[in-house]
Amino acid sequence: MKTRKDQVGRLLLNAFIIALGLGMLYPILWLIGASFKPSNMIFTDPGIWPKVFTNQNYVNGWKGIGIVGFDTFFKNSFVICLLSAFANAIFCSITAYAFARLNFIGKKFWFAVMMITLMLPSHVTTIPRYIMFRNFGWINTFLPIIVPKFFATDAFFIFLLVQFIRGLPRDIDESAVIDGCSKFGIYTRIIMPLTVPALITTLLFSFLWTWDDFFNQLLYLTSPNRYTVPMGLRLFLDSSGMSSWGPMFAMSVLSLIPAFILFFSLQKYFVRGIATTGIKG
């Protein structure tokens, strides 16, 4: 009798969670559906499934605005995001290794400084950085977005990797020290291979956050042939107005696909990254 009641309860709970979830995801599903609807039907049809299917939105949207198409925007976004992600992974992990495993004078102080930068609002550095990069002649290049990643400026990832490295058993690298392995050798041969899961989390989050980092792209990329996908979408929105919501939606859907693919193929790294540091999102 009790199990029967339990089963019904469980069924109701499942139904409730699914209904709530669908309600929440409805706007996204509607967006995907709308991107396949003919323009004149998008705002008359609240349903998800298109009554008439068309791929015209994708064809028209891909051409972009003027002479610059979405192929350029996607290429730019991928270049910036891949370089940023790998630079972050390499340089944040070197820094994390120093904080987690090496001994040096002033370590506690620098670690505290690093943790403070984690909470520092980026606005206090925005204007001087802009002036500096402008003096370097870096406006309308990818450099202001990519170069800081080569200096491990994303403290979040240092913290994530420090936490991970601290969790590794110390005897492995201690025995390597006895065997005469150098600091660099310990890093490349022992620590780096063991931190691969955390490095994947780092690659993943830095790729996605750079993809969505609209503020810096808005600041530094000034001509359409340098625009990224978010900038391309914004250009599209401003210049085409009400007439072309279909192509706009189609390109919006495309812009979300990299995040989808990364998320579904590397899910456990997401959950681990969020749960171990408990920061951001």
Place this chain on the structure above:
Amino acid sequence: MTDLHRRKVWRDNLGSYAFLTPWLLGFLVLTLYPMFYSLYLSFTKFNIRTPPEWIGLRNYLVMFVGTDRLPKDERFLNSMVVTFKFVFISVPLKLVFALAVAMLMNKKLKLIPLYRTLYYIPTLLGGSVAIAVLWRRLFAGDGLINMILSNVFGAQNLPAWISNPKYALYTLILLAVWQFGSPMIIFLAGLQQIPREYYEASSVDGAGKIRQFFAITLPSLSPIIFFNFVMQMISAFQSFTQAFIVSGGSGGPLDSTMFYSLYLYIKGFGFSEMGYAAAMAWVLLVIIAGLTAISFRASGSLVSYGSGE
């Protein structure tokens, strides 16, 4: 002997600092120096084309009280009000929702991994320009939300949420709350750490579900709730993209979505008032530091670091 030892220590330190060098350089050149430079700029009038001109406290005076020649900057104060409203409505709502969903997910159901994935999707995508563009359409006068409200529920005379100064900010709050995935995952991990025996023991003593929630769940999670609150608050104060896209870069209608960082951007890069924008950045830093300190103070009495750890 000591000399040899000293040399070894010296070399050891040098070797370690070699690993720290990229970060250290980045910190000095890209963080510390810019911080002080923006502090200096905040006391100047600067339009990037001509050298900064020292004006003392004028930027700060204009923000809060005005000077005898310049009136108080009402738009600044408005952006402050808008941002505080946004932060202190969206963050608590987001955390309450995240906790509620995490508790639903803490039940023993087979499909939990799938549900957790689905509920994380808004967070995964919500920060993008694409979703901001979608939001702008959803809450337009002839958008999906009104379509559903009128077709399904028969509502009439619905406002155009996004272009109505009364409601525009609330569409952005909703967008922020919708992205509750990260705190949800953290709460879920926290809930799974609470020993089952606590609940079993208390139900033997006759405690109901609600009693258990306040006596066991909340106190056990309090460090996590506090931590989430501080981190979410800090990032909410810096929100930019969604307000920029939804308002078309204007902070409108009638400055009702003029977030602090949006106004800073407009002042610094729209009007080229970089000294003023630098002063705004420092005010934001002080506000965030102050609120974080207050939160840590308050946490002393509200947060229990005992059994839940």
